[in-house]
Amino acid sequence: MKFGIIGLNGRMGQEIRTLFEEDRHQLVFSYDKDGVIQSDIPDVLIDFSLPEVFQKTAEFVKKFQCPLVIGTTGLNEEQFAMIKALSEKVAIVQSYNFSIGIQILLKATELLKEHIGDWDIEIMEIHHRFKQDKSSGTAKMLGKVFDRDIPISSLRLGNIPGDHSVYFGSMGETITLSHRATSRRTFAEGALKSAKFLRKRKHGLFSFKQVLFSK
Amino acid sequence: MKFGIIGLNGRMGQEIRTLFEEDRHQLVFSYDKDGVIQSDIPDVLIDFSLPEVFQKTAEFVKKFQCPLVIGTTGLNEEQFAMIKALSEKVAIVQSYNFSIGIQILLKATELLKEHIGDWDIEIMEIHHRFKQDKSSGTAKMLGKVFDRDIPISSLRLGNIPGDHSVYFGSMGETITLSHRATSRRTFAEGALKSAKFLRKRKHGLFSFKQVLFSK
């Protein structure tokens, strides 16, 4: 497909460009602080940039009447309302976490909850020393799968990008579900999956979870 | 419920008795090399003993017209045929592995295959030094979930009862599903779950997988 990137020169913009081109798609549009570069009309726009750019993104979506994958974090309510409005005309995937693995981990955690939700359960996460918040948002999200409070242990260590584990223990066995992030590339893969998902949609607002798990 | 155990004095017999009694069920019948002890008619019979005892087990099932949970390994075809015949009158659960965790691990592996079956996949198992076969049967069973050959690494170490891990890796993240056996008690728990499952069944032959996952 022909794709466009908002925020091409940022770290995520570069990751997305690389992956999409490896998968033989063609960059035909970009917007960055240096302005617009365009060689054709894009089939899909990807935006993992900043909230203050969103106004421009919305304009491009309207202009091209093309689907949008948006992973920008920190959007305000007005901007969400704008996304909702846009989605009546075009198809949009919006999420704060485009990691496929974390969505799969959640899915597996839900599966285990269904069958062994009464076992002892513990969550552990390890992140780099610079991470200020304890526990991580993802660990909390995993904990919310359950109907009761699950203890979360948080380790801060060197430059670990992010490890998450969910432990289940009975009197005779333990099961552990673990996820380990190794690079930002995973988010680009989530964007690509979303872009492909949108090709079959006329309009509507979708979560990344829907991209992965709806038929 | 009132339960009976074939092979009460064996290691599994003792585990089963302990767990069932903890769950407030009542031992009313047992058979062992010392003979029969009986105080009432059992609601269910449990047999995790030896193939040579099965003839007796079948007789008791007929006599009491009660359901049976059988975990005996090494049964021959004739004995399987007898189980099948018995199951026309009473409900029976038969399996070679009553570990709940391994069944759950399989289920989770199938879930991940569905979504990320194209990632790199590796299986690792660790067992005690006395284990002769490489790879373990359970590791092979996990490998068979996939449509392609999955490499299995086998470590032999001390007295580890049994660790199994399935690794999934993409260019940006890894997910690991791990199971670790810590005692035989887990098999007793599988027997208890099966016994409870059978209370709602009039007749038929069921696998342990059905006990866990059928509604």
Added chain:
Amino acid sequence: MKFGIIGLNGRMGQEIRTLFEEDRHQLVFSYDKDGVIQSDIPDVLIDFSLPEVFQKTAEFVKKFQCPLVIGTTGLNEEQFAMIKALSEKVAIVQSYNFSIGIQILLKATELLKEHIGDWDIEIMEIHHRFKQDKSSGTAKMLGKVFDRDIPISSLRLGNIPGDHSVYFGSMGETITLSHRATSRRTFAEGALKSAKFLRKRKHGLFSFKQVLFSK
């Protein structure tokens, strides 16, 4: 060697007997609530029983003038004084933890502290759900290796006998030292090593650490 066991019928007594006999030593003396069984004079006495038995143990040591390996926990100060007095005539190993692996883990932790003690350090321990105290004594012991406070994460899960990990992280790598207990047999192995160590000693009071690391 010819060995004697105080508390033969307890769980540790049985483990010790089994291991020593596997290593081709001969049980010639035992003391239990049923009394004394003796066929010869022991070369060494092993006591992993209870504090209230210690008076008897001391008498036997004096009588046989033989070395003693004592792993009984909860001894009071008077009893320690008695051990010290006995050790002027016979050689004694006393410790609260005869796990070889934990001592080795400590040694490795000390080695890493020397070289990378300025890295981020975290300790994690996992124990069965019945363990009341957080953190475990062993985790605290590992933390005391360092000159600063080390965070300890404690997970309570099923029937895990005891896992301990020490994590070291820099901006480019992590090192983890992990110990996992799989059975009580390890303590019997510590007793055997101690008994062999004592054969070369005339008298004196030794720790299990000295058994392992002194030349």
Added chain:
Amino acid sequence: MKFGIIGLNGRMGQEIRTLFEEDRHQLVFSYDKDGVIQSDIPDVLIDFSLPEVFQKTAEFVKKFQCPLVIGTTGLNEEQFAMIKALSEKVAIVQSYNFSIGIQILLKATELLKEHIGDWDIEIMEIHHRFKQDKSSGTAKMLGKVFDRDIPISSLRLGNIPGDHSVYFGSMGETITLSHRATSRRTFAEGALKSAKFLRKRKHGLFSFKQVLFSK
């Protein structure tokens, strides 16, 4: 100190510059394909570039009569001879692996070999799918610590930079030593440690192991 970098614009050159400057050292000299940039005479030269550049490196070392840290791989015998000759006048650290953690892992492995070298031992390594060789050089190096053949399991998974584990198992416990690389920065840290080590040396050829472990 004032430092110079051969191959400033390469990935390792940039890592080294960043780390040294964070530690408040001053870049006063660099050499790259664009030529020489010099503001002062360096106290030490760092070269993690390519074998074909080594001739130039040797000239700079002679000119400045300053110590050298060289991590270039693939040097030929003639070049090694030249390093040896240079080291009669200046102090040099040469190694193929400047990871502090791997050296520490080796050291810990040697410690454990000394005490529990008769336990069951297994080595496992996980690397990205592009790694052609099985087993990794580092895994082999770890195996060579022992006097007997140690099985090595090799997993190939996604983009894992490099995990190495050494397992020790007895009948009652296991100990695992694990190393995980998370970035190239670790090699820059090894270069910095080496540069500091050299300040106290007049001349001589040193390994990175000596930098870390000699007093």
